[in-house]
Amino acid sequence: MSENRFPKRVYGTGDEPDPRFSLANERTFLAWIRTSLALIAGGVALEALSVPIAPGFRLAAALVLIAAGILAPLQAWFGWARVEKAMREARPLPGTLFAPAIAAVASVVGVLLLLGYFLR
Known part of the structure; x- marks a missing residue:
């Protein structure tokens, strides 16, 4: 009964995939x-705890972490929908759009913390 399922733009297309694949897609969402x-939590902890680094670098790293944390649920939702729709239409699965950004965030935060430690 795909007519009662949300979102219709995902469930209203193609054929029902193997439930194991849909459940794996949900686990990726989670x-x-x-x-x-x-x-x-990492961004909040950086500011809440007495991390011995220069305050400006600590704040910048915390804000980068929090901003990435705010954007990650968007990746979760849109990534889930793209994969579910591709499975229903028997198309190749799309790659994630946000994984390279998470790698960049980790690198930027690491550099900020390292600089903040040495410039304190």
Whole structure:
């Protein structure tokens, strides 16, 4: 009964995929949500704890983490929908759009913390 399922733009197309694949796609969605929570918690912890680095660098790193944590649920939702629709239409699965950004965030935060440590 795909007419009662949300979002219709995903469930209103193609054929029902193997449930194992849909459930794996949901687990990936939840992994992005956990990643989002961890990024936000890391940003808050940097500012809440007495991390011995230059305050400007600490704040910048915290803000980068929190911003990435705010964007990660968007990747979760749109990534889930893109993959689910591709499975329903028997197309190749799309890659994630946000994984390279998460790698860049980790690198930027690492550099900010390293600089903040040496310039304190």
